[in-house]
Amino acid sequence: MTLIKIPPAWQLSENQVTPESIFLNRRKFLGGAIAASLAAVTLPLTACNNDATPTLNSQAAYKNLLRNPNFPEIERPITPENLTSTYNNFYEFGTGKSVWQEAQALPTENWKVEITGLVKNPRTYDMDQLAKKFPLEERIYRFRCVEAWAMVVPWVGFPMRLLVQDVEPTSAAKFVRFTSFYDPKVTKGGSLLGDRPWPYTEGLRLEEMMNELAFFATGIHGKPLPKQNGAPLRMVIPWKYGFKGAKSIVKIEFLDTQPATFWNTISSNEYDFEANVNPTKPHPRWSQAQERIVSTGASLLWETRPTLPFNGYGEYVAKLYS
Numbered sequence: 001m002t003l004i005k006i007p008p009a010w011q012l013s014e015n016q017v018t019p020e021s022i023f024l025n026r027r028k029f030l031g032g033a034i035a036a037s038l039a040a041v042t043l044p045l046t047a048c049n050n051d052a053t054p055t056l057n058s059q060a061a062y063k064n065l066l067r068n069p070n071f072p073e074i075e076r077p078i079t080p081e082n083l084t085s086t087y088n089n090f091y092e093f094g095t096g097k098s099v100w101q102e103a104q105a106l107p108t109e110n111w112k113v114e115i116t117g118l119v120k121n122p123r124t125y126d127m128d129q130l131a132k133k134f135p136l137e138e139r140i141y142r143f144r145c146v147e148a149w150a151m152v153v154p155w156v157g158f159p160m161r162l163l164v165q166d167v168e169p170t171s172a173a174k175f176v177r178f179t180s181f182y183d184p185k186v187t188k189g190g191s192l193l194g195d196r197p198w199p200y201t202e203g204l205r206l207e208e209m210m211n212e213l214a215f216f217a218t219g220i221h222g223k224p225l226p227k228q229n230g231a232p233l234r235m236v237i238p239w240k241y242g243f244k245g246a247k248s249i250v251k252i253e254f255l256d257t258q259p260a261t262f263w264n265t266i267s268s269n270e271y272d273f274e275a276n277v278n279p280t281k282p283h284p285r286w287s288q289a290q291e292r293i294v295s296t297g298a299s300l301l302w303e304t305r306p307t308l309p310f311n312g313y314g315e316y317v318a319k320l321y322s
């Protein structure tokens with residue numbers, strides 16, 4: 001009935017597997033991969049479009065989610081929902097970490113995302129169209145803010161590469177700019193920072209956007225994204241610092257030159273365009289060698305761990321920078 005009933009071969013483990021069942025699911029995956037790939041050949045893929053597909057904002061789209069077994073639990077526990085939803089950066093709504101209440105002002109109904117620039121098929125998607133086109137999957141990713149705090153987040157969404165293939169960039173496209181929602185009547189925290197280059201924008205090289213890890217999230221913890229986490233659509237680039245992951249995206253533009261971005265424009269020596277997680281490259285005002293795992297209680301008491309190059313994702317992305 002839903003778009004996620006006929007998974008590709010690699011989408012076999014169930015949502016919300018417990019740590020103990022991970023090994024079982026991996027074995028099931030190895031054993032089932034061949035059968036599933038045969039099934040993928042014989043089953044009509046158009047089955048995805050038959051019934052009324054639940055909207056990305058609705059709870060129903062998040063039933064029976066399939067966790068991508070390439071991104072299962074990692075060596076760190078998943079950050080609990082009460083922390084991912086209350087410890088945030090969203091400067092449109094305020095400068096502190098407790099912006100979740102202010103962020104409830106974000107109007108996520110009838111959301112549209114415009115894809116424009118150097119593409120053969122410019123489009124404006126609403127969230128239903130995105131839901132029909134791109135099957136949702138769950139991925140557990142490390143998350144590392146440039147401020148040296150870290151989480152482990154179970155995102156739900158789809159790989160950016162699928163959207164790129166849908167709009168077909170021309171050969172002139174080399175960069176992509178992502179723009180967040182901004183309306184000073186709503187995003188009232190924006191002015192607290194003084195004069196800033198709003199709206200929030202971020203950018204990637206097209207090759208980075210095409211990498212397997214680059215992800216659009218519509219959900220978290222098996223549910224639609226809360227507004228404070230960037231509903232209804234946000235970027236997740238797990239090998240880069242968190243500021244590269246713009247929230248509440250309204251526009252995606254394919255460009256031939258590197259775009260100016262929010263933090264890079266404000267302070268280019270502190271927030272470079274590339275912004276890959278790198279323990280050996282300190283921020284001008286603090287070391288990046290260690291990170292603090294977001295927990296309850298005083299942040300000074302949080303567990304620290306060594307920062308991993310590319311946030312632990314070198315096997316996927318180091319080739320982009322060699």
Ligand SMILES: Nc1nc2c(c(=O)[nH]1)N[C@H]1C(S)=C(S)[C@@H](COP(=O)(O)O)O[C@H]1N2
Pocket residue numbers: 084087088089090091092144145146180181200228229230241242243244245246247248
């Ligand atoms: N539009 C917008 N996107 C944003 C930000 C922001 O202030 N505005 N903050 C960034 C930073 S610095 C981080 S660390 C992450 C935080 O995401 P989270 O609150 O979901 O953990 O969002 C990023 N995306």
Ligand SMILES: [Mo]
Pocket residue numbers: 089144145146147241242243
């Ligand atoms: Mo951040």
